[in-house]
Amino acid sequence: MSPDPPGNVSFDALHRNYRASLLRYFGRRVPDAGAAEDLTQQVFERLLRRGEIESIDHLGGYVFQTARSVFADYLRNRSSRHGDAHESFDEALHGDVDFSPEHVLMKRERLARVIELLQVLPERTRVIFVLRRLEGVKYRDIAAQLGISVSAVEKHMERAVAHLARGLEE
Amino acid sequence: MGPRLVPDRADTPLDRAAHWAVRDDADSLDAAEQAEFDAWLTEPGSADAYARARDALDVFDDLDGVDLSGLEALRKEAQAHRTRRPWLPWAAGGAIAAGIAGVLGFTLLGQPGGAPQPTTPQIAKAEPSIPEVAAPAASGAYATAIGEQRVLVLADGSRVTMNTGSQITVDFRPDRRIVRLVRGQALFDVAHNPKRPFSVAAGGRVVTALGTVFEVQIGRGQLHVTLMRGKVVIDPPRAATGGTAAPAAQVPTYLTPGQQFTVTMRSAPEVHAVDVNRQLLWRQQLVEFDDAPVSQAVAELNRYSLKPIVISDARVGQMRISGVYKTGDPNAFADLVSTMLPVAARDTNRGEIELYPSARAAQ
Numbered sequence: 001m002s003p004d005p006p007g008n009v010s011f012d013a014l015h016r017n018y019r020a021s022l023l024r025y026f027g028r029r030v031p032d033a034g035a036a037e038d039l040t041q042q043v044f045e046r047l048l049r050r051g052e053i054e055s056i057d058h059l060g061g062y063v064f065q066t067a068r069s070v071f072a073d074y075l076r077n078r079s080s081r082h083g084d085a086h087e088s089f090d091e092a093l094h095g096d097v098d099f100s101p102e103h104v105l106m107k108r109e110r111l112a113r114v115i116e117l118l119q120v121l122p123e124r125t126r127v128i129f130v131l132r133r134l135e136g137v138k139y140r141d142i143a144a145q146l147g148i149s150v151s152a153v154e155k156h157m158e159r160a161v162a163h164l165a166r167g168l169e170e
Numbered sequence: 171m172g173p174r175l176v177p178d179r180a181d182t183p184l185d186r187a188a189h190w191a192v193r194d195d196a197d198s199l200d201a202a203e204q205a206e207f208d209a210w211l212t213e214p215g216s217a218d219a220y221a222r223a224r225d226a227l228d229v230f231d232d233l234d235g236v237d238l239s240g241l242e243a244l245r246k247e248a249q250a251h252r253t254r255r256p257w258l259p260w261a262a263g264g265a266i267a268a269g270i271a272g273v274l275g276f277t278l279l280g281q282p283g284g285a286p287q288p289t290t291p292q293i294a295k296a297e298p299s300i301p302e303v304a305a306p307a308a309s310g311a312y313a314t315a316i317g318e319q320r321v322l323v324l325a326d327g328s329r330v331t332m333n334t335g336s337q338i339t340v341d342f343r344p345d346r347r348i349v350r351l352v353r354g355q356a357l358f359d360v361a362h363n364p365k366r367p368f369s370v371a372a373g374g375r376v377v378t379a380l381g382t383v384f385e386v387q388i389g390r391g392q393l394h395v396t397l398m399r400g401k402v403v404i405d406p407p408r409a410a411t412g413g414t415a416a417p418a419a420q421v422p423t424y425l426t427p428g429q430q431f432t433v434t435m436r437s438a439p440e441v442h443a444v445d446v447n448r449q450l451l452w453r454q455q456l457v458e459f460d461d462a463p464v465s466q467a468v469a470e471l472n473r474y475s476l477k478p479i480v481i482s483d484a485r486v487g488q489m490r491i492s493g494v495y496k497t498g499d500p501n502a503f504a505d506l507v508s509t510m511l512p513v514a515a516r517d518t519n520r521g522e523i524e525l526y527p528s529a530r531a532a533q
Contacts (some may be wrong), residue, residue: 154192
């Protein structure tokens with residue numbers, strides 16, 4: 001269970017504000033809810049070990065940096081176990097809503113940055129990324145609608161993903 | 171599988187990570203590629219790069235509470251490239267599920283608009299076929315698996331009938347009873363206690379009841395609240411409580427029995443009349459469609475089963491279907507659909523049932 005040190009109010013707040021988002025973050029990336037729960041717990045443990053949470057600027061960003069590094073460690077440690085690790089679990093942990101103001105602010109800034117980054121992509125690449133990730137259109141349907149091959153759609157997606165990943169790193 | 175698309179040029183780890191993230195997103199990793207992916211992951215820098223690429227791929231997935239108007243231009247531009255079919259609102263909700271389920275942060279304009287039912291609808295008693303479980307603790311978390319339904323009897327005698335794949339948390343305090351619907355759908359039959367209001371928090375809204383039977387459902391970017399008996403009030407989104415941006419008008423919505431409140435990420439809330447017994451068919455493991463697109467029917471059926479039905483061709487998704495179907499039996503549904511429509515069904519090697527146009531449709 002959560003190792004709440006007595007009297008550490010900010011850690012409680014952290015837990016309250018980010019738990020649902022972290023579960024959802026990991027829920028999309030790992031095969032079962034138990035694993036997502038474990039990884040979420042690891043994020044809190046790392047933050048707790050770091051201490052002085054109050055002094056961190058952009059706490060939300062820091063929480064998700066930590067989450068990403070926990071996820072990267074998970075990938076590294078994942079031996080040859082795979083199989084269902086790549087099934088879609090999008091639905092599994094969705095539906096919860098976290099409106100902590102700090103987190104919302106962080107997400108809003110990040111979204112503005114994403115829009116900027118998308119604007120500098122070629123139109124077709126941008127349209128494909130939006131159709132896939134915002135509108136949820138399948139690769140083969142995008143291919144059919146744009147009159148190109150599925151592998152061409154994937155190439156556009158790769159470019160968009162690499163571009164966004166670089167841009168979001170700043 | 172088709173030709174290999176592994177980038178073996180002098181790509182950076184991030185380029186390769188983008189490749190793998192997209193292959194995964196396209197759901198097209200075969201066993202050989204999976205092995206290759208796993209091998210690649212062990213290389214230095216790969217795991218970090220992959221985590222970054224996943225973040226980039228998923229940029230639209232966690233936007234709860236964020237004003238989405240900035241996305242409208244992108245969405246319009248993308249839609250202009252979709253030539254073949256108009257965007258069905260419901261299908262859109264289903265498609266978005268993959269991306270942004272549960273996004274419900276927008277300005278509230280809620281006022282009862284639908285025609286109210288003339289009389290209080292009669293609802294059938296909870297189905298004896300649903301197992302009942304006592305949940306006497308003042309706080310706790312409860313979940314149903316895919317295909318499972320359960321009646322929880324809470325400490326105050328209130329009954330919560332949970333549908334498939336749902337999760338709630340219970341937080342009973344001396345002055346308030348709070349239940350959070352984390353995901354899925356549940357029917358609340360609330361024990362009357364005016365001194366201790368009973369609230370359900372879901373999708374950024376709070377539904378408060380006094381001696382009432384109502385149902386709440388979230389998912390696919392939508393929130394539905396259906397009132398069977400009594401009275402509920404739905405509060406506006408809580409986004410303002412943090413003090414970041416205070417929306418101007420915050421009007422609570424009151425429902426009368428037989429009304430359903432619906433809000434999606436793209437539309438203002440609306441209230442309309444529903445047939446409550448039809449709404450509650452799920453308690454008898456049934457679902458009814460009335461001239462619904464097959465894509466919608468499949469999305470609904472898939473809530474109840476670990477063996478998903480997939481539609482490989484948009485034409486199938488657009489066909490219409492009516493009737494009452496058993497939930498939790500995707501094979502039976504697929505069989506019925508293929509007798510009624512020019513559609514055939516087959517099992518894929520991924521454990522899915524694929525619906526595709528039969529020879530009749532191709533002509």
